[in-house]
Amino acid sequence: MRIFLLLVLATVVSRADEIWLGESMARLGFSNNAPVREGQEERFERSNPRAVVVAERDKESITINGIQVDMERAVRAKAFKVKGQPDVIRLTIERCDYEKILVPLLWGPPAGSRRPLRIVLDPGHGGKDSGTVNPALNLQEKNLTLDLAKRLAVLLQQSGHEVLLTRSTDTFVELGDRTKFANQVKADLFLSLHFNAGPINRAAGTETYWLTPGGQHSTKDSANAGTVGQLPGNTYDALNINLAYEMQRALITSLGSTDRGTRRARWVVLKDLQCPGVLIESAFLSDATEARIYTQDAARQRLAQIIAAGVAAYEAKLRR
């Protein structure tokens, strides 16, 4: 009887779009080590043979196998009421984060998703648009992204893909034309390659972006919440998050760089895609240490291998 009462009450949270994290995880098969704990629940950890999920109160991201995934809204603490007993503080998440992040990542991509054969690589910037620059090291983002794309193309061809580039020379290509090209050639997958910029020597690490789901807000952009509805690229939300997560995981585990998150944004090159796609910011050219690494051919080749491994990890998830 006590257990029944707990289950009934557990589904009642004041806002309809807010759900108990423990309940959500139980639904995803993470119930085996999930006792209701007394007192303040600040940190939440659940595991099954495939994943360890950690959530912390007031954080706008969750970690899955140690990789940071940004969410629509921070994890919150709420009083969990059981009649005749003192309240227990437990964590809640937004229902849309359960549906758009936890379900596709922990249950895997939709059944029947086929392996991408034709991959379009998009070397960021080009021509009059140099992207970010590091004058001290004589580095321009447009040159690094093109070099990286060419190296990556060879590797992906070796693993049986057809690879096309949105530019193969130092030319300027409009953002919208990059997406149009991918759609015209009927790409199965789109990877936009970039290097990041921030306050000089004060920002470093790796970010992978997927298209923000319709009606939700992008990473660090809560002011824009709900102002943008469903975009064509949102057809692939469940695949996009899997691709972004596997890419970020490959990059972070192999590069050992700072994990700045599996992030959400409505980049122009992602929003009208008719296939899954992500935008990768491998490292900061504004950071002397990170930038110096990529002056070396061997480091760029290794980065290409890691991104190819990220694609392979995504494909392995499609087969499960």
Ligand SMILES: [Zn+2]
């Ligand atoms: Zn860029």
